[in-house]
Amino acid sequence: MLPDSAPLSAATATSPAEEVLTVEHVSKSFGDNHVLQDFSLTLHRGENLVVLGKSGSGKSVLIKCIIGLLPVDAGRITVLGQEVGALGHDELDQLRTKVGFLFQSNALYDSMTVRENLLFPLRRHWMADRRGQEESMVMQALDDVGLVETIDKMPAELSGGQRKRIALARTLIIPPEIILYDEPTTGLDPITAREISQLIREVQQKYTTSSIIISHDMNCVRLTADRVALLVEGRCYAEGTFQELQQLDDPIVREFFV
Amino acid sequence: MNSTILAETGAITNFAWRFFRHGFRPRYEVQELLYQCYVVGYQSLPLVGITGFIMGIVLTLQSRPTMAQFGAESWIPTMVGLTIVREMGPIITALIFAGKIGSSIGAELGSMRVTEQIDAMEVAGTNPFKYLVVTRVLATTLMLPILTLLADAIALYAAYIGINLKGVTTLALFTNNIISTLTFGDVVPAVIKTFFFGFAVGIIGCYKGYNANKGTEGVGRAANSAVVVSSLVIFLLDLLAVQITSALGLN
Numbered sequence: 001m002l003p004d005s006a007p008l009s010a011a012t013a014t015s016p017a018e019e020v021l022t023v024e025h026v027s028k029s030f031g032d033n034h035v036l037q038d039f040s041l042t043l044h045r046g047e048n049l050v051v052l053g054k055s056g057s058g059k060s061v062l063i064k065c066i067i068g069l070l071p072v073d074a075g076r077i078t079v080l081g082q083e084v085g086a087l088g089h090d091e092l093d094q095l096r097t098k099v100g101f102l103f104q105s106n107a108l109y110d111s112m113t114v115r116e117n118l119l120f121p122l123r124r125h126w127m128a129d130r131r132g133q134e135e136s137m138v139m140q141a142l143d144d145v146g147l148v149e150t151i152d153k154m155p156a157e158l159s160g161g162q163r164k165r166i167a168l169a170r171t172l173i174i175p176p177e178i179i180l181y182d183e184p185t186t187g188l189d190p191i192t193a194r195e196i197s198q199l200i201r202e203v204q205q206k207y208t209t210s211s212i213i214i215s216h217d218m219n220c221v222r223l224t225a226d227r228v229a230l231l232v233e234g235r236c237y238a239e240g241t242f243q244e245l246q247q248l249d250d251p252i253v254r255e256f257f258v
Numbered sequence: 259m260n261s262t263i264l265a266e267t268g269a270i271t272n273f274a275w276r277f278f279r280h281g282f283r284p285r286y287e288v289q290e291l292l293y294q295c296y297v298v299g300y301q302s303l304p305l306v307g308i309t310g311f312i313m314g315i316v317l318t319l320q321s322r323p324t325m326a327q328f329g330a331e332s333w334i335p336t337m338v339g340l341t342i343v344r345e346m347g348p349i350i351t352a353l354i355f356a357g358k359i360g361s362s363i364g365a366e367l368g369s370m371r372v373t374e375q376i377d378a379m380e381v382a383g384t385n386p387f388k389y390l391v392v393t394r395v396l397a398t399t400l401m402l403p404i405l406t407l408l409a410d411a412i413a414l415y416a417a418y419i420g421i422n423l424k425g426v427t428t429l430a431l432f433t434n435n436i437i438s439t440l441t442f443g444d445v446v447p448a449v450i451k452t453f454f455f456g457f458a459v460g461i462i463g464c465y466k467g468y469n470a471n472k473g474t475e476g477v478g479r480a481a482n483s484a485v486v487v488s489s490l491v492i493f494l495l496d497l498l499a500v501q502i503t504s505a506l507g508l509n
């Protein structure tokens with residue numbers, strides 16, 4: 001049913017931009033549940049790459065493998081020139097400061113206020129040139145997501161959309177080179193979802209970050225994607241720009257674009 | 259059943275081993291450790307105080323009739339003092355501590371695990387094991403002995419009150435009586451074992467929470483089994499302690 005060879009490529013010409021992240025022939029299983037099978041993907045500098053896939057297809061597993069939260073069974077993941085699986089604890093921590101990760105569940109620290117949530121990554125990575133600036137960095141990050149007034153609230157006091165935005169602010173507070181977004185707009189109303197999508201675009205332009213965005217919200221995909229990859233049954237089934245995939249005449253691809 | 263107990267014991271031992279490997283290498287989470295000491299110690303104060311007080315009074319009142327039968331009422335302070343310092347103080351305080359702190363550590367880390375907060379710390383370039391587990395285990399290990407000494411003192415004072423309910427003694431006489439009977443062999447092993455009790459409560463609570471299963475059910479189970487397992491381990495350690503002290507001739 002699936003083509004054995006390379007993914008359906010709709011791209012007319014590949015850009016020569018620098019590769020910041022590559023996933024090569026990665027497989028990952030949980031017992032008998034083969035989630036990723038020989039999955040490959042490349043992210044170029046300054047690009048927003050959307051990974052589309054059905055619920056349970058292994059999108060979250062994919063980016064958890066990329067950040068090293070889950071070990072891969074086979075294959076190789078390279079982030080900013082370093083192979084994730086081969087790094088020691090300290091090197092991995094160092095690499096992670098350059099990679100932002102937005103959790104599907106937000107994962108805000110519920111025993112801390114919004115301010116402390118944002119200060120946490122700052123305090124952890126003490127840098128001399130930032131001394132005394134933490135407070136203004138927190139304000140800046142909150143301003144970016146338009147939630148300055150929530151600074152002293154606890155996460156439990158925030159709405160779902162606000163929590164998502166605070167989580168985004170926490171991800172962006174030390175501007176990362178690469179951001180991995182796990183369903184940034186799921187569960188939000190269409191207006192907030194559009195705001196978040198626009199925010200993702202702004203961040204890309206402001207900090208020239210490269211991002212992998214996991215989503216099945218087609219509006220978000222349309223707004224944010226430079227390129228789209230389709231994850232079907234553990235493989236990269238097709239890739240190309242939004243328009244290209246939209247025009248592809250393949251039954252599986254069509255299902256996503258109705 | 260037997261194999262799950264074995265597997266669990268192995269996993270907890272492994273977890274404890276990881277504590278010793280990670281705990282004594284930088285970076286040290288001093289601020290978080292102090293905060294945890296405050297939380298762990300301060301939160302249990304009222305409960306430990308009340309149970310200590312009741313323990314002292316009840317022991318005195320219960321032993322009075324028997325002692326009176328033998329005409330040994332003047333021995334009550336000595337007997338109660340020994341019972342409290344050697345056994346009742348450490349074990350009751352440890353069990354209360356396991357119920358209060360063990361369950362709250364299990365639930366807290368469990369819900370952090372389930373809501374991916376532990377993963378979030380890891381992604382933020384922090385070692386969550388050091389930040390969450392090492393600090394909590396050190397805090398319980400250091401705080402339980404202090405709480406126990408406090409409970410002992412309160413229980414002894416309550417015993418003094420208990421004696422005065424039906425008879426008379428002065429505080430000076432009572433104190434003198436106890437201090438002159440308590441020996442090195444009574445106090446030191448009793449204090450040492452509370453460090454182990456505290457360590458057990460911390461490491462088991464953290465282990466259960468850190469490895470909690472997904473879902474709210476997992477959090478409840480983590481909190482619950484943290485209490486059950488650490489209470490059991492406290493009794494086992496106590497049994498071990500009494501064997502060791504008698505082998506050393508301290509009984």
Ligand SMILES: Nc1ncnc2c1ncn2[C@@H]1O[C@H](COP(=O)(O)OP(=O)(O)OP(=O)(O)O)[C@@H](O)[C@H]1O
Pocket residue numbers: 030033035053054055056057058059060061062104
């Ligand atoms: N830690 C884990 N242990 C065992 N199985 C897991 C684990 N994490 C994920 N899985 C399994 O891997 C599969 C893919 O899960 P994943 O969370 O990646 O899906 P997803 O594509 O992100 O779905 P959604 O869009 O609903 O978030 C699921 O079948 C899930 O049960």
Ligand SMILES: [Mg+2]
Pocket residue numbers: 059060061104182
């Ligand atoms: Mg997911």
